[in-house]
Each structure stands twice: as structure tokens, then as C-alpha cells.
Amino acid sequence: MMRAAILEGPETVRIENATLPVPGPGEVRIRLEGCGVCASNVEPWQGQAWSRFPGDPGGLGHEGWGEIDVVGAGVEGLSPGDRVASLSFRSFADYDVARADMVVRLPDALSGEPFPGEPLGCAFNIFRRSDIGPGQTVAIIGIGFLGAVLTRLASDAGARVIAISRRQESLDLARRYGAAETIPMQDHHAIIDAVKALTGEGMCDRVIEAVGKQWPLDLAGELIGFGGRLVVAGYHQDGPRQVNLQNWNWKGIDVINAHERDPAVQMQGLRAAVDAVAGGRLDPAPLYTHRYTLEQLGEALAATRDKPGHFVKALVMLR
Known part of the structure; x- marks a missing residue:
């Protein structure tokens, strides 16, 4: 089992135990260290006319990073223990599953550093x-x-x-x-x-x-x-x-x-970001201004909406 955030209704998040996801062929499971909070999370959290509740366990979270703990059949070039940033979509949880071709290994230069890869x-x-x-x-x-x-x-x-x-x-x-x-x-x-x-x-x-x-x-x-x-x-x-x-x-x-929906193009941007941050050409660390636990996800979403003093970006830390 794992902890997972579930959007139960407008501005209502509950944390519950959910079944660990199992990676299928061509997928990896990631033991998440954290997940960024995106401004695009705010309006679904507040509730839209087309919103459906309850949401999926871990849903809304799409800026995760962490360590691979299981690889599915047919996965090559990735192993348990690899630290990665992923493009996956249920990362407000302890674990998420991603396609192997939608993760990027994080180099040693980024060891211990948060890396919300999607934004x-x-x-x-x-x-x-x-x-x-x-x-x-x-x-x-x-x-x-x-x-x-x-x-x-x-x-x-x-x-x-x-x-x-x-x-x-x-x-x-x-x-x-x-x-x-x-x-x-x-x-x-x-x-x-x-x-x-x-x-x-x-x-x-x-x-x-x-x-x-x-x-x-x-x-x-x-x-x-x-x-x-x-x-x-x-x-x-x-x-x-x-x-x-x-x-x-x-x-x-x-x-x-400039919103990309082609997965190959999304990954092109993610790889460029990894290279730039690891190479010292971009330092995003000062932008990670607020950190929350998974149990504080509602507070993180409210802060993303309300922008308290010197707020830039919230991270939900899972480890």
C-alpha cells in the first residue's frame, strides 16, 4: 500500500492508503521524492463545471521526481536505483508509474536536488x-x-x-x-x-x-x-x-x-532542462520557495492560488 492524495470535491483533498501501482511492459515504477504543484492544478482543485469527483489517487500531480524501484518487462537502459524525473500524472502519492520513454535519468550533479521536470x-x-x-x-x-x-x-x-x-x-x-x-x-x-x-x-x-x-x-x-x-x-x-x-x-x-502535446517534443524539453541545470547554466533552486508534506497538499494548492509573500513555486515533498 501507499499514501495517495485524492481530490474528493472542490477544495477538499483526503489522504488515503491506495494499492501500489504495478508497472506493465515498457513501464517503470518510481518511488517519488517529491512533486511540484502547478498553477494548472488550482482550477480543478477549486472545482470546474466539468470536474468529476472523486479524482484518481495521486491525480493532478504531474511534476514528480524520484528513484525507480521496479522496471516492467522489456525496459532497457533503466534500472532500479536510477534517480529520474518523469512525465507521469498521478504523482501526488508515494509511487507513480511512467512509461520508460517518458523518464530522464538525473545525473550525479543533481544528486539530492529537487527536480520537477515537467515545468x-x-x-x-x-x-x-x-x-x-x-x-x-x-x-x-x-x-x-x-x-x-x-x-x-x-x-x-x-x-x-x-x-x-x-x-x-x-x-x-x-x-x-x-x-x-x-x-x-x-x-x-x-x-x-x-x-x-x-x-x-x-x-x-x-x-x-x-x-x-x-x-x-x-x-x-x-x-x-x-x-x-x-x-x-x-x-x-x-x-x-x-x-x-x-x-x-x-x-x-x-x-x-507553445503548449506541447507531442511526447517526443515534451521529452526534448525535459532533456534540455536536465542538461542546463546539471551544467550550471540555470539555477532554479531559488524558485522553490515553499515546501509541504503530502498531508498539506490543500495548503500548497491554496498558496499556489493566493501567492503569499515571496511565493514562486510549491513542492510537495514525499521523502
């Missing part, structure tokens, strides 16, 4: 899709975990990053991760005027929207310059959106929805 891999795929290069002006709207990592990647690529976010501590974080300019996300027209002043009215070559709400998406369309690239990185899961297609069309922009 890190997501950031690297968004960065690749953004096609950011030296000399570009890049606005990043929303400096949470994803926005901070993208700020570092874009600034290291030689871009001038303008970070836009609500909280002062988020803007301070963006500076630490390489932003050249910061703008409080308070007044729509004031932000547009500030970006005009910073760019000589040319606006931005790239805009990454990393919030997942209507207003930031509207703002992104205003900040992008002619022929630029607007990258939707926020997770828009709470209903339809409207866009100013007249504006987008007039500017002749490219619009990139």
Missing part, C-alpha cells in the same frame, strides 16, 4: 518556440516560476527582457534572473506607454504571455511590434478567450501556442 521542460520548449535571439526586445508578462526561467533563458540569449508582473517581489525576482527593465502590471494603458517609451514606439520583437488570463492576453497583443511573435505560454483552461484579430492581422504577427 522545467515546458519552459525550454516555450523558449525554443519563441525563437529569441541577440538584440531582440522581449516582454514577458507574468513572472512566476515559468516567467522567471524564461527571463533567464531570454537574457542569456542576448535579448533585452522587459518583465511585467503584479507583485514587486516578482519584479525583483525578474531582475535577479536577468531582466533589463520591469513594469508593474497595474494599468493597461500605462504599461503600453512605458513599453513605447522603452522601445522608441517600436514595441517588442517577442511577447510571452505567461499568466493564462484574458487581460494579459489582450496586453500581449498591444505590446507586440509589427512582424513580431506573440507566444501564448499561459494555460488558458477556464473558458473561451477573445482576441483582437484586427490588431493581430494589421501587425502581421506570428502567434505561437
Whole structure:
């Protein structure tokens, strides 16, 4: 048996004993050390019209890492004892099962370090899709975990990053991760005027929207310059959106929805993230600001929603 979190109803999580999952052919079982809490967990936790309760044991958890303890038939190149990050989907539990081709072995350089692989891999795929290069002006709207990592990647690529976010501590974080300019996300027209002043009215070559709400998406369309690239990185899961297609069309922009659903592409981003963190090119450790036990998962989800002081990302630690 194992502990597993079950979403019983809106904002109601219970911890119960569940049967250990058994890996099938081509799968591995992971004894989890921890799992990150994703902002996309919040709305299902709060309850949506299409939500179904109770959820699966461990459900919502998709940012797990840990040690393989059992390998299924036909698995090659992985062994019990290997420490890995996985792309699996029931990781708010002591154990999870993943396809062997959806895990990445963590090198010794990451020994003992938390590694929520899914959001890190997501950031690297968004960065690749953004096609950011030296000399570009890049606005990043929303400096949470994803926005901070993208700020570092874009600034290291030689871009001038303008970070836009609500909280002062988020803007301070963006500076630490390489932003050249910061703008409080308070007044729509004031932000547009500030970006005009910073760019000589040319606006931005790239805009990454990393919030997942209507207003930031509207703002992104205003900040992008002619022929630029607007990258939707926020997770828009709470209903339809409207866009100013007249504006987008007039500017002749490219619009990139940077959510990857191809498993091979997801793994490409995860491997790039492992290499970057292990090689010292990216240090995500300061972004893991809050840690919780499995029994405190409800508190972790509330903190992810409410953003208490200096909150960036919550980890649920299982060992």
C-alpha cells in the first residue's frame, strides 16, 4: 500500500492508503521524492463545471521526481536505483508509474536536488518556440516560476527582457534572473506607454504571455511590434478567450501556442532542462520557495492560488 492524495470535491483533498501501482511492459515504477504543484492544478482543485469527483489517487500531480524501484518487462537502459524525473500524472502519492520513454535519468550533479521536470521542460520548449535571439526586445508578462526561467533563458540569449508582473517581489525576482527593465502590471494603458517609451514606439520583437488570463492576453497583443511573435505560454483552461484579430492581422504577427502535446517534443524539453541545470547554466533552486508534506497538499494548492509573500513555486515533498 501507499499514501495517495485524492481530490474528493472542490477544495477538499483526503489522504488515503491506495494499492501500489504495478508497472506493465515498457513501464517503470518510481518511488517519488517529491512533486511540484502547478498553477494548472488550482482550477480543478477549486472545482470546474466539468470536474468529476472523486479524482484518481495521486491525480493532478504531474511534476514528480524520484528513484525507480521496479522496471516492467522489456525496459532497457533503466534500472532500479536510477534517480529520474518523469512525465507521469498521478504523482501526488508515494509511487507513480511512467512509461520508460517518458523518464530522464538525473545525473550525479543533481544528486539530492529537487527536480520537477515537467515545468522545467515546458519552459525550454516555450523558449525554443519563441525563437529569441541577440538584440531582440522581449516582454514577458507574468513572472512566476515559468516567467522567471524564461527571463533567464531570454537574457542569456542576448535579448533585452522587459518583465511585467503584479507583485514587486516578482519584479525583483525578474531582475535577479536577468531582466533589463520591469513594469508593474497595474494599468493597461500605462504599461503600453512605458513599453513605447522603452522601445522608441517600436514595441517588442517577442511577447510571452505567461499568466493564462484574458487581460494579459489582450496586453500581449498591444505590446507586440509589427512582424513580431506573440507566444501564448499561459494555460488558458477556464473558458473561451477573445482576441483582437484586427490588431493581430494589421501587425502581421506570428502567434505561437507553445503548449506541447507531442511526447517526443515534451521529452526534448525535459532533456534540455536536465542538461542546463546539471551544467550550471540555470539555477532554479531559488524558485522553490515553499515546501509541504503530502498531508498539506490543500495548503500548497491554496498558496499556489493566493501567492503569499515571496511565493514562486510549491513542492510537495514525499521523502
